[in-house]
Amino acid sequence: MIDRDRFPVDPWRLIETRYSGDDAGVTETIFSVGNGYLGLRGNHPEGRHAHEHGTFINGFHETWPIRHAEQAYGFAEVGQTIINAPDAKVMRVYVDDEPLSLDIAEMREYERVLDMREGVYRRRLLWRTPSGKDVLIEDDRVVSFEERHVAVMRMTVTVLDTDAPVTISSQIVNRQDGENVYGGTPSMRAAKAAGRGATFDPRKSEKIGERVLQPQEYWTDELRSALSYRVTESGMTIAVAADHSIDTANEYDMRHLVEPDIAKHVFRVRAKAGVPITITKVVSYHTSRGVPPRELVERCRRTLDRIAVSGAEDVYRRQRAWMDAFWSTSDVRIAAQDSLQQATRWCLFQLAQAAARADGFGVPAKGVTGSGYSGHYFWDTEIYVLPFLAYTNPLWARNAMRMRTMMLPAARRRAAQLNEAGALFPWRTINGEEASAYYAAGTAQYHINADVAYALVKYVRATGDHDFMEREGADVLVETARLWATLGFWRSHEGVESFHIHGVTGPDEYTTVVNDNLFTNVMARFNLRAAARVVREMAETNPGAFRLLSDRVALDASEPEAWERAADAMHIPYSENFGIHPQDSLFLEREVWDLEHTPAEQRPLLLHFHPLVIYRFQVLKQADVVLALFLQGNHFSPEEKRADFDYYDPLTTGDSTLSAVVQSILAAEVGYQDLAHEYFEEAIFVDLGDLHHNAADGVHVASAGGVWTALVSGFGGMRDHLGELSFDPRLPEEWPELAYTLQWQGAVADVVLRREEMTVTVRSGDPVRFTVRGHAYVASVDQPAVVPLADQGPVLPGRPTLKPFSEMRREDGTAMEPTVPITASVPVTTSAIPIVGETVGSRGE
Numbered sequence: 001m002i003d004r005d006r007f008p009v010d011p012w013r014l015i016e017t018r019y020s021g022d023d024a025g026v027t028e029t030i031f032s033v034g035n036g037y038l039g040l041r042g043n044h045p046e047g048r049h050a051h052e053h054g055t056f057i058n059g060f061h062e063t064w065p066i067r068h069a070e071q072a073y074g075f076a077e078v079g080q081t082i083i084n085a086p087d088a089k090v091m092r093v094y095v096d097d098e099p100l101s102l103d104i105a106e107m108r109e110y111e112r113v114l115d116m117r118e119g120v121y122r123r124r125l126l127w128r129t130p131s132g133k134d135v136l137i138e139d140d141r142v143v144s145f146e147e148r149h150v151a152v153m154r155m156t157v158t159v160l161d162t163d164a165p166v167t168i169s170s171q172i173v174n175r176q177d178g179e180n181v182y183g184g185t186p187s188m189r190a191a192k193a194a195g196r197g198a199t200f201d202p203r204k205s206e207k208i209g210e211r212v213l214q215p216q217e218y219w220t221d222e223l224r225s226a227l228s229y230r231v232t233e234s235g236m237t238i239a240v241a242a243d244h245s246i247d248t249a250n251e252y253d254m255r256h257l258v259e260p261d262i263a264k265h266v267f268r269v270r271a272k273a274g275v276p277i278t279i280t281k282v283v284s285y286h287t288s289r290g291v292p293p294r295e296l297v298e299r300c301r302r303t304l305d306r307i308a309v310s311g312a313e314d315v316y317r318r319q320r321a322w323m324d325a326f327w328s329t330s331d332v333r334i335a336a337q338d339s340l341q342q343a344t345r346w347c348l349f350q351l352a353q354a355a356a357r358a359d360g361f362g363v364p365a366k367g368v369t370g371s372g373y374s375g376h377y378f379w380d381t382e383i384y385v386l387p388f389l390a391y392t393n394p395l396w397a398r399n400a401m402r403m404r405t406m407m408l409p410a411a412r413r414r415a416a417q418l419n420e421a422g423a424l425f426p427w428r429t430i431n432g433e434e435a436s437a438y439y440a441a442g443t444a445q446y447h448i449n450a451d452v453a454y455a456l457v458k459y460v461r462a463t464g465d466h467d468f469m470e471r472e473g474a475d476v477l478v479e480t481a482r483l484w485a486t487l488g489f490w491r492s493h494e495g496v497e498s499f500h501i502h503g504v505t506g507p508d509e510y511t512t513v514v515n516d517n518l519f520t521n522v523m524a525r526f527n528l529r530a531a532a533r534v535v536r537e538m539a540e541t542n543p544g545a546f547r548l549l550s551d552r553v554a555l556d557a558s559e560p561e562a563w564e565r566a567a568d569a570m571h572i573p574y575s576e577n578f579g580i581h582p583q584d585s586l587f588l589e590r591e592v593w594d595l596e597h598t599p600a601e602q603r604p605l606l607l608h609f610h611p612l613v614i615y616r617f618q619v620l621k622q623a624d625v626v627l628a629l630f631l632q633g634n635h636f637s638p639e640e641k642r643a644d645f646d647y648y649d650p651l652t653t654g655d656s657t658l659s660a661v662v663q664s665i666l667a668a669e670v671g672y673q674d675l676a677h678e679y680f681e682e683a684i685f686v687d688l689g690d691l692h693h694n695a696a697d698g699v700h701v702a703s704a705g706g707v708w709t710a711l712v713s714g715f716g717g718m719r720d721h722l723g724e725l726s727f728d729p730r731l732p733e734e735w736p737e738l739a740y741t742l743q744w745q746g747a748v749a750d751v752v753l754r755r756e757e758m759t760v761t762v763r764s765g766d767p768v769r770f771t772v773r774g775h776a777y778v779a780s781v782d783q784p785a786v787v788p789l790a791d792q793g794p795v796l797p798g799r800p801t802l803k804p805f806s807e808m809r810r811e812d813g814t815a816m817e818p819t820v821p822i823t824a825s826v827p828v829t830t831s832a833i834p835i836v837g838e839t840v841g842s843r844g845e
């Protein structure tokens with residue numbers, strides 16, 4: 001899975017000990033640094049060969065018209081894609097006028113480190129030049145969590161054994177429009193090196209052929225330079241400025257140059273043997289949806305002036321202090337499992353880098369580590385990332401939810417366009433407008449509304465932030481409930497009324513536009529009930545806030561009752577014949593895909609089979625019913641969970657990285673403890689091991705969030721149904737101890753799970769009340785709660801298989817015989833933007 005000679009285990013650091021260009025895209029991703037606003041891929045500062053020279057800013061995007069081959073009313077009209085911001089990472093080194101180029105250099109020593117305790121990227125090289133000189137190069141970079149708009153890079157060059165002329169060229173480069181001019185390698189290089197060719201992959205970002213960044217103000221002086229641009233179609237603006245300083249006892253001179261797409265500061269040093277040269281580069285980025293570029297340049301200037309007063313070293317000191325505070329509430333410790341510990345901390349660090357300073361923007365599917373999925377926001381934030389945020393860093397969760405409240409006007413427009421009341425949030429977006437060109441696996445995923453509502457309620461229950469609910473969140477609950485009330489319809493049979501929702505797609509994108517998708521119906525029921533409850537509670541406890549809400553959303557007094565009536569009558573599919581919950585009304589009528597005998601070279605299915613082939617079968621891209629069993633587990637019995645898991649697990653491809661974490665959680669709950677651990681390892685190494693062969697496009701942030709949930713809710717057994725904290729642990733046999741911290745309604749509690757007992761210690765705040773397997777306990781600052789455990793839950797051998805399917809009969813008597821479609825895989829190519837075609841599963845994950 002991971003070459004441990006090249007990437008040795010270290011609980012706090014990701015280390016690379018040998019350079020290779022073959023997997024450059026993956027290493028650029030996993031060594032990225034960012035803060036949720038600004039992200040720098042782990043490119044080498046020489047700025048030459050790379051999979052993708054990436055500098056990404058959350059929400060900074062271009063728009064373009066989506067041209068559908070066959071247009072229809074209501075299709076998404078304007079595409080959005082993240083822009084590669086000007087690259088300030090470049091610091092090129094020349095000795096004797098010979099450039100350092102890692103792909104051909106003689107490297108005597110090499111080490112690259114992502115230090116997760118300090119939040120810093122470091123690299124150390126010992127280079128023997130063509131003339132035989134030994135040159136030590138040490139560099140680091142940090143994207144500040146405290147200073148949202150600031151990154152710092154330092155490079156120290158020392159010629160060890162002789163005198164030599166050394167040149168360091170520090171640059172800011174517009175790679176979005178000048179990749180071919182300013183160096184780098186087309187992104188297909190790494191794919192070809194891995195033997196995967198150039199077939200179409202919907203997980204990648206769109207590429208825009210026309211010029212994107214229009215130059216505005218640009219200048220340079222002795223040690224500072226600035227570039228600024230306006231985005232051609234979206235109208236967004238950006239400025240980047242950099243300060244430089246040099247520290248050396250050597251003689252040197254300096255020259256500078258600026259053009260619309262490049263700024264250079266070149267330091268020419270007459271280096272003496274053993275005398276170091278250190279260049280420090282402090283960079284500031286500012287963006288806006290319309291502020292003039294000149295104003296952004298001034299903001300950069302003020303930011304750099306402020307940093308200059310305290311010094312660049314202070315940025316590193318404050319970064320360490322920030323990281324200490326982060327780990328004090330966010331760390332998860334797995335005793336005696338150093339490899340898993342390293343991977344866990346890497347995942348948690350990625351969540352900080354994706355969300356900490358998003359500050360009202362969303363959390364993109366790839367964070368700010370790559371261009372995959374075009375920088376779009378999906379349901380990932382609400383279902384997979386927000387639980388970690390709510391229980392460890394509530395302010396980040398609040399900011400993430402504010403992104404949705406700010407999108408509410410656009411969501412209302414989208415609902416009206418689809419002939420529904422209320423609001424419909426976009427399946428994928430940056431600016432709030434729907435950007436999914438493939439409606440079957442995009443707009444049809446109406447469950448996005450319930451996902452947002454679920455996350456909002458979870459946040460308020462975990463934090464007690466009722467003020468946010470009353471000021472902003474209740475509007476979301478009302479408008480999403482209104483959509484369900486008009487999207488669904490009533491049926492009556494033998495005097496019993498039921499509420500149905502047709503023509504939707506659930507989380508499983510291998511089954512689209514169906515009737516009564518179980519996940520959608522269960523989550524819509526939650527949404528409807530939550531809206532009714534919150535509205536009534538506001539009317540009783542805060543009449544003033546209720547009146548304001550009523551005015552904002554024109555609430556009719558009869559609506560809450562109508563929502564509750566629909567929720568109570570919601571049709572939840574169940575097959576008495578099979579003893580399971582069908583994924584949708586016709587799911588059991590489809591043929592069964594024999595995944596056990598599907599060749600590995602035909603995976604993932606979305607890259608080898610036409611959507612219509614996939615849609616005809618019982619086969620899942622990711623957990624669907626099983627996810628509902630977790631999120632709404634209090635509505636299903638243990639027997640139902642076991643039966644449903646046994647049925648759906650052999651049908652689930654795991655082609656989505658969102659699946660393994662959910663399968664791990666439910667496997668642990670129902671008793672497949674070895675399988676739970678297997679799925680957990682698949683999730684935790686999805687990027688570090690490049691298990692889905694697309695880590696080069698950026699970190700799978702949702703999977704990283706799911707790792708936390710798998711640890712805390714899967715092995716830790718934590719649930720919060722109805723706002724009540726409960727635990728039913730499932731500690732793996734080979735783990736002596738699992739420890740983590742929760743923030744619950746203002747209190748900070750440390751949880752330590754061992755095989756014989758579970759201890760909850762309140763670090764600060766009010767006493768925490770919880771249950772363990774139905775028994776009530778209270779932990780306080782003065783009195784920890786120590787809970788004895790008789791066992792770690794049921795233990796089932798092996799894993800569910802397709803074997804029982806051959807003995808099953810549908811209600812019409814036909815056999816459920818698993819088969820594999822016979823097909824020839826043909827590479828698919830697409831035209832350049834603006835022609836767009838999203839394939840089955842607008843998410844490849």
